[in-house]
Amino acid sequence: MVTIMQKCSFSRATCHIKLSNFYKALEDAKEARLRGEQSVNLALIGGDAAVNLSKMEDACSFYTMGLKVDPTNTSVIDRLQMLQEMILPDYDLEGGCDSDQGYSAVTLFNQEPYPGDDELISKEKQTILAKFCLEDTEPWKENVEDAEKQRASNIAMGAHEFMVDNKLEDALKEYTLAVKADPGNSILRRLRAEVLYILDDKYAALRELWAVPTEKKSLDVWKFGGQILYEINMPLHAEVWLKTATKMTGNQDDAAKVLFQKARTHRLYSAMSKDFPINIDFGEHGRSIFATKEIKTGNEVFTDLPMVMGKMLDKETYGQDICDNCATSLMTPRDYFGGRFESLADDVKSLVEEYWPNISITTCDKCKVTKYCSAECQEDAWKSHHEVLCPARCEAARKLHDISENFGHGKNEHGETVELWDARISPMLLARIWAGIVTAAKEMMKDAGVDKPTTEHWLKAKSPYKRFLAFGVDSPSKKYKVVYNLIRDIFTDCGDDIQYNITESEFNGRFFQAECNFHVFSAPVTPYHRFKDRISKLEGDDRVKSNLQKLKAEPNVAPLCGIFPLLHCMNHSCYQNVEVCGADLEGYGGVRVRAISNFKAGDELYVSYVDPAIPRKLRRAWLFRNYNFWCRCTRCEFEGDGPEECTECKKAAVGEKFPACGQCHRAWYCSVSCQKVAWKRGHKKICQAIVTKDKQNCQSNGTT
Numbered sequence: 001m002v003t004i005m006q007k008c009s010f011s012r013a014t015c016h017i018k019l020s021n022f023y024k025a026l027e028d029a030k031e032a033r034l035r036g037e038q039s040v041n042l043a044l045i046g047g048d049a050a051v052n053l054s055k056m057e058d059a060c061s062f063y064t065m066g067l068k069v070d071p072t073n074t075s076v077i078d079r080l081q082m083l084q085e086m087i088l089p090d091y092d093l094e095g096g097c098d099s100d101q102g103y104s105a106v107t108l109f110n111q112e113p114y115p116g117d118d119e120l121i122s123k124e125k126q127t128i129l130a131k132f133c134l135e136d137t138e139p140w141k142e143n144v145e146d147a148e149k150q151r152a153s154n155i156a157m158g159a160h161e162f163m164v165d166n167k168l169e170d171a172l173k174e175y176t177l178a179v180k181a182d183p184g185n186s187i188l189r190r191l192r193a194e195v196l197y198i199l200d201d202k203y204a205a206l207r208e209l210w211a212v213p214t215e216k217k218s219l220d221v222w223k224f225g226g227q228i229l230y231e232i233n234m235p236l237h238a239e240v241w242l243k244t245a246t247k248m249t250g251n252q253d254d255a256a257k258v259l260f261q262k263a264r265t266h267r268l269y270s271a272m273s274k275d276f277p278i279n280i281d282f283g284e285h286g287r288s289i290f291a292t293k294e295i296k297t298g299n300e301v302f303t304d305l306p307m308v309m310g311k312m313l314d315k316e317t318y319g320q321d322i323c324d325n326c327a328t329s330l331m332t333p334r335d336y337f338g339g340r341f342e343s344l345a346d347d348v349k350s351l352v353e354e355y356w357p358n359i360s361i362t363t364c365d366k367c368k369v370t371k372y373c374s375a376e377c378q379e380d381a382w383k384s385h386h387e388v389l390c391p392a393r394c395e396a397a398r399k400l401h402d403i404s405e406n407f408g409h410g411k412n413e414h415g416e417t418v419e420l421w422d423a424r425i426s427p428m429l430l431a432r433i434w435a436g437i438v439t440a441a442k443e444m445m446k447d448a449g450v451d452k453p454t455t456e457h458w459l460k461a462k463s464p465y466k467r468f469l470a471f472g473v474d475s476p477s478k479k480y481k482v483v484y485n486l487i488r489d490i491f492t493d494c495g496d497d498i499q500y501n502i503t504e505s506e507f508n509g510r511f512f513q514a515e516c517n518f519h520v521f522s523a524p525v526t527p528y529h530r531f532k533d534r535i536s537k538l539e540g541d542d543r544v545k546s547n548l549q550k551l552k553a554e555p556n557v558a559p560l561c562g563i564f565p566l567l568h569c570m571n572h573s574c575y576q577n578v579e580v581c582g583a584d585l586e587g588y589g590g591v592r593v594r595a596i597s598n599f600k601a602g603d604e605l606y607v608s609y610v611d612p613a614i615p616r617k618l619r620r621a622w623l624f625r626n627y628n629f630w631c632r633c634t635r636c637e638f639e640g641d642g643p644e645e646c647t648e649c650k651k652a653a654v655g656e657k658f659p660a661c662g663q664c665h666r667a668w669y670c671s672v673s674c675q676k677v678a679w680k681r682g683h684k685k686i687c688q689a690i691v692t693k694d695k696q697n698c699q700s701n702g703t704t
């Protein structure tokens with residue numbers, strides 16, 4: 001019987017490769033190998049599929065397996081030679097990037113359950129039982145006579161022949177007979193499920209797999225069942241089945257791990273993205289955002305509100321006030337005009353006083369420092385974080401607030417004023433993560449009528465932050481010791497006799513989460529803009545018009561940083577295709593993501609984590625240092641590092657350096673022919689983008 005199974009995966013892999021369906025072909029080839037098959041044909045199929053997917057390590061391992069089976073096979077030898085030629089220049093190109101070899105996003109994600117999953121799983125089970133009539137198949141029965149087993153096996157052989165001839169209905173009939181003859185055979189169940197699946201009856205396929213008792217389910221059954229459960233939108237069970245499959249292979253099966261993460265991504269993000277033309281899926285860079293339909297340049301793709309936010313520690317704009325709850329700008333005429341305000345001509349001044357929007361700024365009653373745009377915002381902020389972080393509540397909170405206001409400066413343990421925090425994000429953003437956790441736990445505690453949050457309350461309160469990837473190399477709790485101690489002290493007493501012990505490792509983890517996932521944004525519409533809008537409508541008034549000329553300068557808008565529930569899934573490309581703009585979303589500061597390219601369904605959305613104008617080498621090193629990946633985007637592919645190497649063929653310059661592309665000056669070629677090849681392959685696209693951007697920058701800088 002095992003032979004039939006192998007044949008099936010193998011023949012499926014052959015079909016997939018013929019149809020250029022390389023991902024599936026590779027999966028099937030891996031499956032066949034996992035079940036013990038070793039053959040030259042399998043090596044060629046798996047290896048070729050992997051090459052087409054640029055998965056060089058996989059290709060190498062398949063071809064090497066082929067060589068072990070038949071060391072004289074010329075097809076295998078040729079393929080290995082070809083692979084070497086492909087890999088070596090690649091490694092050279094990636095000089096200094098050795099540690100990235102074998103990067104696989106799935107290793108960054110675990111399969112730990114979320115708090116409350118048990119309850120959700122049992123609810124989902126009820127839906128499955130009610131909806132899919134799981135008992136509607138041949139009941140499982142094991143004590144079958146040997147003769148019947150043999151008969152079933154013979155029927156299955158015939159069914160397999162029908163499969164090979166693509167006579168699926170006939171194959172189904174035969175497998176149904178085989179299952180009837182030997183209903184306690186999980187392989188037959190699996191094969192019948194497969195035909196049903198191909199015939200697009202996923203529910204019936206699931207029934208067949210569900211009928212196999214837990215202890216009899218093979219890796220293949222768990223995996224295939226997990227895939228079906230994911231496809232019919234039962235993500236929690238999909239996770240359970242795929243987790244079991246992963247365990248059975250000692251965490252070696254990448255296909256099961258990827259499917260698990262796809263199921264998890266679906267359950268965590270599908271509700272959030274449903275109102276937008278996007279889908280969050282698990283791709284080669286982990287969770288990623290894809291367009292679900294055509295989107296034209298300039299159109300809005302989605303909007304997002306921050307889960308937590310803080311100010312960027314940017315000296316130029318820091319003085320500007322924003323509402324600490326909704327991020328609305330509280331810019332007053334004095335903020336805008338600065339010292340000039342008092343000396344403005346009387347008519348300008350009166351114009352400003354008359355038309356500048358009247359914001360009723362309120363200040364926290366306790367600390368008298370933190371500002372809000374309304375009493376409602378003051379109340380919301382108190383409930384969500386300020387009750388714990390109010391500078392008036394404790395010495396540690398006041399000191400943390402002061403460090404943030406002083407751009408990271410404060411007193412060290414010896415009483416000297418030094419820079420205690422040099423990260424770009426405010427330490428308040430970090431503190432707000434714990435404030436959010438504590439507030440949520442307290443709420444659950446109160447709802448449950450107990451006087452301390454239970455472990456489950458804490459786990460649930462933390463779970464919204466579990467999804468953020470964290471990466472970092474040093475130890476922030478040591479580097480920012482004073483800030484760490486202050487934050488730890490604040491939460492040692494969270495009020496209501498509740499303590500939260502922030503360990504160094506939690507501090508470091510949250511710091512890295514914030515650094516890896518924050519996005520900069522700002523309130524796009526300030527009181528200044530509303531003021532300008534108002535006076536622009538006062539047509540025909542000469543006094544107004546002439547005075548307007550004096551108000552030309554756009555204000556610097558205070559940049560904020562936030563961690564966003566959807567936006568954090570957006571991956572990086574130096575050739576970004578969306579832009580992220582600050583937005584006023586029904587009174588709250590958030591972001592609006594706009595297309596800057598045309599999208600078709602399935603295209604991935606990218607933003608740039610780094611200014612693409614900086615040289616390629618620097619960008620890539622920076623991304624590696626901060627985000628743990630070497631960028632391989634289109635722009636990095638068609639831009640070079642300098643005239644010492646041909647950007648296209650990678651030849652090193654001996655003596656005279658290579659000339660640069662005359663337009664963008666970001667690529668260097670050893671010959672006209674290399675330049676032509678590169679132009680056609682993709683340099684044209686990025687060259688035009690670089691030149692256009694440079695022109696725009698020159699115009700906005702007033703240079704030529």
Ligand SMILES: C[S@@+](CC[C@H](N)C(=O)[O-])C[C@H]1O[C@@H](n2cnc3c(N)ncnc32)[C@H](O)[C@@H]1O
Pocket residue numbers: 108285286287288467468469471516517568569570571572573626627628629630631632
């Ligand atoms: C803000 S997160 C983006 C969402 C991420 N994919 C996830 O699943 O959470 C940043 C992380 O995504 C991954 N990433 C983003 N862009 C990438 C790229 N171009 N190549 C490889 N990994 C990338 C890196 O692991 C990086 O640290």
